[in-house]
Amino acid sequence: MLASLLLILSLPHAELGPRPGYLTDLLPEGDLKQQLSACLQQPAKRHPFSIGHRGAPLQFPEHSKASYLAAIRMGAGIVECDVTFTADKQLVCRHAQCDLHQTTDILLRPELAAKCSTPFTPASNGQAASAKCCTSDISLAEYKSLCAKMDGVNLQADNLTDYLNGSPDWRTTLYQQCSAPLSHQESIALFQQHGVMMTPELKAPEVAMPYQGDYSQQDYAQQLINEYKAAGVKPSEVWPQSFQLADIRYWLKHEPEFAKQAVFLDDRVDAEHYDPAHPEQLSPSFSELKAEGLNIIAPPLWVLVSVENGKLVPSAYAKAARAAGLQLITWSLERSGPLAAGGGWYYQSISSITSDDSMTLQLLDVLAQQVGVIGVFSDWPATTTFYANCML
Template sequence: MHALSLLVAASVAVAAPARKPQTPAVTNIQVGPRPFWLVDQMEDSPLKTELAACSEKPIRHAPFFSISHRGGPLQFPEHSREGLYAGARMGAGVLECDVAFTSDRQLVCRHSQCDLHTTTNILLIPELAAKCTTPFEPATADSSATAKCCTSDITHDEFLSLCAKMDSSNPDATTAEEYQYGGPEWRTALYDNCATTIDHKTYIEITQSLGLQFTPELKTPEVEMPFQGNYTQEIYAQQLIDEYKAAGIPSSRVWPQSFLEDDILYWVQAEPAFGKQAVYLDPRVDTAAGYEVAVASMTDLYNQGVRIMAPPIFALLNASADGEIVPSSYATAAKNAGLDIITWSLERSGPLEPAAAEGEYYISTIADVITGDGDMYRIVDALARKVGVKAIFSDWPATVTYYANCLGFH
């Protein structure tokens, strides 16, 4: 490991600090240099001229259009208190908490139920590492290092004792310390100094204190359900909604998400006030056959009460013969059925290099017309003005916030 990794690995080995008090609402929105750098990278075009003309315009929150995806994971550990505030500071109008459950059935913010081995320092705490579904196994000449640690392996209090870190691992590691880091260099470890893990209730408190909107995602369980014999998927889905009710949060500010159609339909039927804003993270588009099924199903979903579809970016865009980025058949079908569209996740792919674009999940359908990072705003503009998306998740919300403020998307 290089010196920075050694320093950071040592820092995450310490116990998590005391929980920090909330700060006042964020009103001084700062997008930093990245949006301006992206505009500078663009080829000359009317869009570049439009965006450049806003360079000195005051920036405000984008009330809905800019959604903070896991906080600000381009630089901050995802689903950490620090990342959440970073997303707010960059003007996101909506903050996300991916919701998983612990062994004592408490809801916590984590992108996957079983990613603690790559997103926290659990492997450096022997008594908690011993509870992992699959304890750490070092790399050998014939196999990579492995581990699998789930929120459901530990209690709520044990989860909150962990440090959040950048999502990465080293497949060549022979020790748990070496396993901590192995991510791409463009996703920096600069702010990886024992970030604060949070539970769902804390996420609600912070987002409420900031006056922003909520989008909790009910993560698909990776353990057999019912969990512990009687914790059903329906109880899990209802518990998420109940925590907003208990906090006095109006349903109009909550946009619950799930990849499971049954979760969406449960909310539509059991909690219609929340269900009308439920966001279906459509997983069917990952295969050609599933994509066609999805396109054909839009009217049926609408008739069942679904109102918002949220596929990944690639499912909404195609490249035309003359090099333009245009709406896909999925985008057209959703709009024709009366469905709103949200999409994810901008800036998840890293630098938009032509050689890398072909294999990148989020931009695979437009890889032929990607020439570099300046195309980031071509993608945003196509989603906003051609597809007509309601909002965009981004790993660095400032990029979308700048566009929204410049061109009036709120």
């Protein structure tokens, strides 16, 4: 890890652009604004605290080569490939196995659209428009022929063109000129070329497993690790993730070196019965997870903070996880769009004090300085790179 960190910090300056300054200007007067303002003219370098969430999808089509290169240029020290598989059992970078209808132009390719699990149906008589196109519907070669697009569809559309034009208006389509989607192996090669670390997420299959009768979940989890081994990537440069504890446990047993940095994405907190005041009720407990060999747990942003007397503070979850010896990563900054209306799902525990985009940096500061997270996923890594260079 130290060698990788030294390599990262020796690389050329990151390109931060105007957004860090824009967010800093919005901050209320105080120490944080003064400290960050003083750093605005300083050069920044790549930093492992800054994790490119699907690349840089605030403006670039997620999991595309263009999105990854944007994240790398903005100084992300770690970049994410969400991993799923094609009909010929090849691993590719896609947020979900069945999101091609909303993240690529597959519906505009008649020969490939015909292979989709569910064809496009326009909105009619109160029924929303729909389609379902999966990586497992097509081969790797067919997947590679697609163009990535900004995520989103218009469920009220009565025609295909309007259906595909459904990305939120706070994202831009300026950079979606047939950006190439990548296979997992291609993402590894790209990240190696640019000297960044890698965080693949093994996505939950949306087809019955074992797939085609002979491809089990364990085969899938092992294939992900095998592709790093084949490329000569050191375990210290890989942070494999999963929402499924069974995947984490498989890596702990069969790939202990790679599992040292395995990240359990904790969505148990999104269950209806979760009580933020009593995270000790989660099962397995933090101590039990640590005893199994887990070192890193990653809940969403809102889980790690709460509001006391009008101020951001670490949550009970954050304190309990740290007390059990777990390290923390969190997701995903700058995915909510403008924060004037409370920030939505990612900010739900602090919506009462979230009134503008300055909360992006205020939250980041509490996460880094008080919660003690070791990394933050962001849809625009320049922000986390800037903060890390200035404050860490």
